[in-house]
Amino acid sequence: MPRSVFPILSLLASIVCAVPTDACARQVFDLVAAVATAQPGDTVRVPAGVYAWPTVVIDKPLVILGSGRPVLDGGSGDHELLRIESDDVEVRGLAFRGVRRSFVEDRAAIRVKEASGCRIVDNRFDDVFFGIYLARSRRCVVEDNTFVSHSEKETDGGNAVHSWHSTDLEVRNNRMEGFRDGIYLEFTTDALVMGNTSRRNLRYGLHFMFSDRCRYEDNRFESNAAGVAVMYAHEIEMRRNRFAGAWGPSAYGLLLKELKDAVVEDNRFEANSVALLVEGTDRSRFQRNAFDGNGWAVKLMANAGDNRFERNVFRNNTFDVATNSRRAYSRFEGNFWDRYRGYDLDRDGTGDVPFRPVRLFSLLVERNEPALMLLRSVLVDALDVAERFLPVLTPDNLVDEAPLMTEPAVHATRSDPRTPLAQRIERP
Amino acid sequence: MNTTQRIALYQARDALRSRWIVLHFLAYLAVTEGMLLTGGASVKAVVGLVNVVLLLVPLVSLVFGVMRLYDARDFVLTLLTQPVRRSALFGGLYLGLAVPLAVTFAAGILVPFLVHGALGGETGVRVAALVGCGVALTLVFTAVAFLVAVRQADRVKGIGLALVTWIGFALAFDAVVLLVVTAFAQYPLERPMLVAVFLNPVDLARVLLLMLLDAAALMGYTGAVFSRFFGSVAGLSVSVAALGLWTLAPWLAARKAFVTRDF
Numbered sequence: 001m002p003r004s005v006f007p008i009l010s011l012l013a014s015i016v017c018a019v020p021t022d023a024c025a026r027q028v029f030d031l032v033a034a035v036a037t038a039q040p041g042d043t044v045r046v047p048a049g050v051y052a053w054p055t056v057v058i059d060k061p062l063v064i065l066g067s068g069r070p071v072l073d074g075g076s077g078d079h080e081l082l083r084i085e086s087d088d089v090e091v092r093g094l095a096f097r098g099v100r101r102s103f104v105e106d107r108a109a110i111r112v113k114e115a116s117g118c119r120i121v122d123n124r125f126d127d128v129f130f131g132i133y134l135a136r137s138r139r140c141v142v143e144d145n146t147f148v149s150h151s152e153k154e155t156d157g158g159n160a161v162h163s164w165h166s167t168d169l170e171v172r173n174n175r176m177e178g179f180r181d182g183i184y185l186e187f188t189t190d191a192l193v194m195g196n197t198s199r200r201n202l203r204y205g206l207h208f209m210f211s212d213r214c215r216y217e218d219n220r221f222e223s224n225a226a227g228v229a230v231m232y233a234h235e236i237e238m239r240r241n242r243f244a245g246a247w248g249p250s251a252y253g254l255l256l257k258e259l260k261d262a263v264v265e266d267n268r269f270e271a272n273s274v275a276l277l278v279e280g281t282d283r284s285r286f287q288r289n290a291f292d293g294n295g296w297a298v299k300l301m302a303n304a305g306d307n308r309f310e311r312n313v314f315r316n317n318t319f320d321v322a323t324n325s326r327r328a329y330s331r332f333e334g335n336f337w338d339r340y341r342g343y344d345l346d347r348d349g350t351g352d353v354p355f356r357p358v359r360l361f362s363l364l365v366e367r368n369e370p371a372l373m374l375l376r377s378v379l380v381d382a383l384d385v386a387e388r389f390l391p392v393l394t395p396d397n398l399v400d401e402a403p404l405m406t407e408p409a410v411h412a413t414r415s416d417p418r419t420p421l422a423q424r425i426e427r428p
Numbered sequence: 429m430n431t432t433q434r435i436a437l438y439q440a441r442d443a444l445r446s447r448w449i450v451l452h453f454l455a456y457l458a459v460t461e462g463m464l465l466t467g468g469a470s471v472k473a474v475v476g477l478v479n480v481v482l483l484l485v486p487l488v489s490l491v492f493g494v495m496r497l498y499d500a501r502d503f504v505l506t507l508l509t510q511p512v513r514r515s516a517l518f519g520g521l522y523l524g525l526a527v528p529l530a531v532t533f534a535a536g537i538l539v540p541f542l543v544h545g546a547l548g549g550e551t552g553v554r555v556a557a558l559v560g561c562g563v564a565l566t567l568v569f570t571a572v573a574f575l576v577a578v579r580q581a582d583r584v585k586g587i588g589l590a591l592v593t594w595i596g597f598a599l600a601f602d603a604v605v606l607l608v609v610t611a612f613a614q615y616p617l618e619r620p621m622l623v624a625v626f627l628n629p630v631d632l633a634r635v636l637l638l639m640l641l642d643a644a645a646l647m648g649y650t651g652a653v654f655s656r657f658f659g660s661v662a663g664l665s666v667s668v669a670a671l672g673l674w675t676l677a678p679w680l681a682a683r684k685a686f687v688t689r690d691f
Contacts, residue, residue, distance in 0.1 A: 293471075316472060364610070370617040371609045373625065373654070375638060376475075378483055379602040 031056050031064070038062055046070045046094065057083045058091075066093035069124065072109075074098035077129075084112045090119040099128040101156050108133035108162070112140060120145065130158035131176070139168045147176040154202045154225070159184040163191070171196060181207040182224070189213055196220070204229050205243075216241060226250065227272060231257040238263070244270040253294065256281045263287075266410065269294055275317070278304045278330075287311055290410040296322050296362075305329035313410055314338060314357070318375070321357035321398065324366050328398035332357065336404040350402035358394045360387035431512055432519040439500075439524020449528050452488065456536025464544050471641065473546075474554045477537065478637050481558060482630055485565045486597055489529060490590040493573025496525050498583045505691060518574075518686045522679065526570040530563045537562070557640050561633040567675045568629045569594075575682035578689060601628045618653040626667075629674040636667055 032053055034044050040060040048068030052075045058064065064082075072081045077100030082091065096109035108130035112118050116138035125131045125147040132142055142161055151157030157180030163169055169191040175198075176182040182198030185191060185208035197220045198205035205221030206228045208214065216238040221228050227246030230236065236259060243253035253272035256262065262284040269275035275294040276286075279301045290313040291297035297317040298309070302325030309332045314320045320337060334350065342351035361380045364371045374380045387394055443449045459480055463473040497504075500521065507517055537559050541547050547555060573590055580586040605624055609617060625631050639658040657663040 364606075368609055368613045370621050371606065373621045373631075373635065374602055374606060374609075376478060376482075376634060377602045377631070378479065379599045379606070381479070382599075 035060075035062065035064075053081075055080050055083055057085060058089050059085045061086055061088040063090040064092070064094065065090075066095070066123075069093060069095050071095040071097060074100070074109075074128075076100070078102075078107075080107055080109070080111050082110045084110065084115050084118050087115050088117040089115065090121065091123060092119070092121045093123065095124040095126065096128055096131075097126040099130070101129045101151075101158065103156070106130050106133060106158065106162070108158070111135070112137045116140070119143070125149075125160070128158070130162050131160040131179070132162065134161075134163040134166050134169065136164070137166045137169070140166065141170045141172070142174060143170070143172045145174045147174065147179065147182075149178040151178060151180060151202055154180055157202050159207075160198070160201075163188045166191075170194070175199075176201070178202075181205075182221070184208065185211045185214065187211065191215070192217075194218055197222070199223050201225065206230070208233065212236070215239075220244075221246075221253075223247075224251075227252040227255060229255040229257070230259065231255075232259075233262075234260045236262050238265070238267060240266045242268045242270070243272060243275065244268070246272040246274075248273060252277045255279075256284075259284060264289060268292070268410065269297070274299050277301075278307065280304060282306050284308075285310075288408070288410055289313070291315065291317055291320075293317065295319065298322070300328075300330060301325075302327070302329065307331070308333070310334050311404070311408055312336070313407055315407075319359060319362040319365075322362040322366055323358055323395060323398060326393075326395050328395045332398065332400040334402050334404055335400055336407045337400065340403045340405075342403065344405045349405055351405055355400045355403040356388060356391065356394060356398065357400060358398050359384050360394055363393055431516040432523065435507070435512075435517060435520025436523035436527065439521060440528050443496075443525065443528045448492070449532055452492075452529065453532035453536045456533055457539060460537050460540040464540050464546070471551065471554065474551065474558055475641050477558060478634070478641065481537075481562045481565070482634055483598060485533065485562050486569045486630060487594050489526075489566050489569035490573045490576075490594050491587065492529065493525060493570045494577045494586050494590040497521065497574060497577035498586060508691060514687045515683060518683050522570065522574060522682075526567050529570065530566045533562050533566060534559050554637075554640050557637060561637055561671075564671045564675065565629060565633055568671070568678070571675055571679035571682055575678045575685065578682050578685040597628055597630045601631065605631075622653065622657060626670050629671060632667060632670060632674070 029047055029049065029051070030053065031044070031046060031051065035056065035058055038044050040062070043063040043065055046064065046066045048070050050071045050073050052073045072094060074081055075098060077098045081096050081099060091110065099107050099109050109125050109128040110120060110132045112132070112134040114136045118137065118140045120132055120142045122144045125145065127149060131147045134140055147160035149157065159181040160176035160179045160183065161171055161174065162184045163186070165187040167189050169188055171183060171191065171193045173195040175196070177199050179201050180203045182201045182205045183193060183196065188208070188211045191211065191214040193206070193214065193216045195218045199222045201224045203226050205224035206216070206219070209231045210233060212234040214233065214236050216236070218240045220242045222242070223245035225248065228243060229252065246253045251273045253269045253275040255277045257279045259281040260283055262281065264284065265287045267289045269289065269291045270293055272294045274296045275291050275298065277299045281304045284307045286307065286309045288311045293316045296319045297314050298321045300321060300323045302323065307330035309330065312335045314335065315338045320339065337355050337357060340351060340355045342353035342355065344351050346352065360383055460477060463476045467473045467476060504517065537555065541555050572593060576589050576593065577586050580589055625635050635654065636658060639655055658667065
């Protein structure tokens with residue numbers, strides 16, 4: 001539309017449309033035109049309404065501000081809704097809907113392309129393929145957004161927040177539900193992921209690879225089909241997160257693969273098939289985590305070494321620690337085990353008898369899964385007791401020499417004030 | 429009131445008089461109350477009870493069942509001189525023991541849960557399943573005990589045989605399964621295992637309860653096969669029917685032996 005015609009048209013429309021209905025709003029306001037006329041640094045206000053624009057490309061530093069939460073509707077869903085191609089763009093208060101899945105492109109509601117300093121704050125995403133897709137961007141902030149999708153199959157779902165080859169990204173206080181992965185980071189370094197709630201995604205609540213020096217704090221990952229998987233990264237830190245309800249075959253509360261120097265502290269693991277799988281992970285610290293009501297609390301593979309498990313709490317797990325090796329390459333010390341039956345004569349707070357967390361039965365199951373049918377059989381319990389006194393098959397150096405006698409306080413995960421807290425984790 | 433009911437009632441009253449049935453009730457009451465006091469009214473208490481139930485219920489039913497029939501020998505002989513049908517007498521004897529056992533067991537578990545007000549929601553379902561399985565096992569092993577006692581006239585041998593039967597179902601069967609699993613580790617064993625579960629009522633009860641209590645650990649491939657089976661309505665009906673069959677078969681065999689036996 002030619003720039004000179006636009007004010008006249010909108011004037012006409014505002015006369016005809018005394019009441020700003022959806023149809024009128026669409027005629028009145030055109031973001032594409034508004035962006036074209038705006039000067040760098042301007043704030044463009046988008047009035048309430050439902051709009052079906054073609055892809056809006058923002059190629060100068062602007063603040064796009066929705067008032068009354070205007071909706072950007074993708075219509076047939078064959079194009080992206082917003083593309084940020086300039087530095088220092090802020091998008092706030094909008095709603096996005098209707099981006100259909102595609103098998104040839106990663107179609108997103110908002111794509112950030114080689115931009116730095118963008119801020120995407122307080123937006124809603126309904127039924128979109130990818131929510132926000134950041135590629136080669138720096139210092140971007142994604143905050144207080146809500147993402148809801150209803151993907152049905154893992155193979156045709158997109159991710160809520162997807163970042164590729166970016167640095168210094170901040171993802172804070174977002175909620176995402178029903179995507180393939182809630183948060184996906186690849187080649188994204190120095191990111192901060194904090195206070196997010198990622199639930200009921202078809203694959204992972206959080207998934208990252210080759211993303212070094214990232215921090216993950218106070219997030220809640222709940223009822224995701226395969227839990228959380230993090231791979232091939234150095235020096236990551238995960239604190240005060242809650243991993244819950246990863247329930248099913250090959251579901252892991254937290255799967256660590258090929259991590260070096262990771263710090264996993266003060267997290268809660270509840271009701272997962274496998275709470276923590278540690279594979280090929282070295283020199284990492286696992287401290288003050290709580291494992292409650294999981295099938296396996298910790299599965300420690302023989303290719304993981306030099307890891308330290310200290311002051312963790314193990315409660316109500318079917319298996320506390322399982323391993324596939326006769327030797328232990330990691331150290332357990334000063335943890336609390338609800339299965340520990342030792343005594344503390346010198347009253348120093350740690351048991352005088354070492355605790356062996358690997359049950360004989362867990363070793364049998366590790367070698368041969370159908371043996372699981374004998375779980376809680378009296379025979380198996382008797383074998384476990386015998387093995388505990390005279391270890392023959394279980395790794396003889398996988399021992400907690402100083403198990404705690406009383407349960408230490410574990411940092412409580414900060415609750416999400418916006419949603420009534422789903423305390424009960426649904427078991428399928 | 430027919431003969432069977434009359435005999436059953438008399439037997440039950442006799443059981444009450446001899447106080448062991450009260451002890452039976454108090455034992456379960458104490459164990460359950462202890463679990464609830466130490467573990468809290470949670471799933472954990474139910475999980476703890478599973479082992480007790482799977483171990484104790486068959487043992488108690490077997491030993492009491494065998495002893496009861498030997499103790500009632502004079503009573504049986506007296507009644508056999510009267511115009512009483514043998515099958516009615518057998519039915520009365522069986523119900524007169526199995527019903528008091530089952531009722532005191534169920535009450536011993538349920539009363540503490542009721543007192544603690546812990547029968548709501550999920551825990552309630554689990555406790556119900558636990559009690560259901562325990563009652564079924566009581567019926568099964570009382571029938572097995574009667575089979576042993578009717579076929580074996582010698583009291584000491586009979587009690588010994590009952591104990592061996594118990595060890596067989598509670599321990600030896602699982603040992604054989606474990607051996608087979610280890611020996612044939614290279615083969616797909618999910619389906620044979622599923623069949624094996626049905627060959628032992630204790631295992632059947634255990635796996636049913638497992639599926640309700642902590643299937644988390646079973647959720648690998650094997651677990652998927654199992655939970656798909658036991659999770660489905662068809663699978664559940666099949667397992668309940670199997671428990672019924674497990675009661676019926678030894679009961680029928682014992683009755684046949686009783687009816688044809690030369691006292």
